[in-house]
Amino acid sequence: MPHKPTQSSPQLVSTGHQLAAQAAASLLKKGGSAVDAAIAADAVMGVVEPMATSIGGDVLAMIAQPGQDVVSYNGTGKSPAGLDASLVEALPGSRIPERHPLSVTVPGAVRGWWDLHQRYGKLDWSVLFDDAIECAEQGYILGRIAASEWKLFDFALHAQDECAQLYQAGNPPAAGTQLNNKELAGVLKMIKEQGPDPFYEGWIPKAAGDAVQSMGGVLDAADFAPHQGFFTQPLSADFYGAQVYQCPPNTHGVAILDALTDIAQADLDPYDPVSWQRVIEYTAAALDSASQTVADPAGNTVCTVVVDDDGLAITLMSSVFKRFGSGIVVPGAGFCLQNRGFGFSEPGHINGPAPNKRPYHTVIPGITMRDQDFYLGMGVVGGLMQPQGQIQILTRVLAWNQQLQDALDAPRWRLESHNTLAIEAGWPSEFEPAMRAAGYGQPHQSAGELGGRSDFGGAHAVMRNAQGMLIGAADKRKDGAWLTA
16 A cells, blocks of 8 residues: 555545554544644654654745645754854864764754644644654554664764664664654653743753763754744746745755756657756756755655645655764753754855854755646655655656656666766666766765665655545655555
8 A cells, every 4th residue: 555556535645654644644534734644744753763853853844725825834943053163164174074063953843843733733732742652652663664774874873872872873673673762752742732842942952952062062052942943935947837846945945946947948758868868967957056055965854745635735844864863862852963064065155154054954845736736745855865856756747747656666866976876776778878878977885775875765745636636655765655534
């Protein structure tokens, strides 16, 4: 069921884990909105995939409501007030290293959930977290892909004693292992009962600040309380009779729109390697354009897409950025803090480090409309695979009329640099020789290795077909699933 498309009931969810899908579907059946369901699923994902997301990370969303304009929500946190550029200038290359204590930014997910629920929720806030709390307290079974990533990124878990203990550094759990996280369950109960304020003004900010500062960072308890997310108008572009919506900066959603605009003007054949070469060239140009104003990082994310029977649709994505984020755990709270500060460029760049500043962000939930009606909600997890994956899938679905699940299952490529291309297995035999002949070199690491930059991401999507029925799709590259409600 998780990987077979079908026509469904008027309500559907696609997300990164079966337990998250069940949590969302349960709330939809109780009369909850798509946003209620998406929050519930996202909270579960923070328990069952701690390497990808948690309440220590950020959230972004795209929302489509019948008869109204598409809305984007930016729940990304800012850098600490103490992040002076001089601190970064003293580092090698004048850049914040990947999991350096200076990379920690304020987590925006919990406030983001609250803001989304206040505007679009139907059920009481307190019921949204029951499934996540149960998973954390009573236990869950670790998925196959999550276990693989946990093992590959064990090296990130050893810098802090609390992190090493929480995530079993040196002895990563195998797929099928039953795990729990009672500390996280306690924090989720606090959020359930009291809302977001204790997360931003209580003991957690102090514990987080003390932990980061003990490692050499500058995050402080006072950085938490001022955090606010915001609703905004998304960017959009027409593409084969559809309107594709993406989040504006500080994300790189504009790269998708730039590439699709070029693709729409070309006569491309999905079976011709030369056509794919042009798609790659358009993607490279779009990413290059984005890099003129933003940095160029890569990360890990989770995605949930939900459509309810009122026609409200949401693509919600959350992330701690690199797997296991900064590798710094909030003692007693059961979660790691994100490392979005790695997304800053060098001092003096428009995206350079500064106090109270949002860094370049890789998370880009997308929604596509046709004739002002919801058509497709989708996200692709995996740092710079996010725009590249969306470009490939949207081209297959909208330009070449491929079935949604077929488009998700199709092999992908990934630009590692302007002239280095990772190629996933499964392409026609002539594809890779044509790309190499065109000047795209082989990455140093094997294509598709999760430990390198050649991860081909994971997509989750919900589409409304011409008959008005919903179709769900979940990526075979992840532990995800879709469910009707």
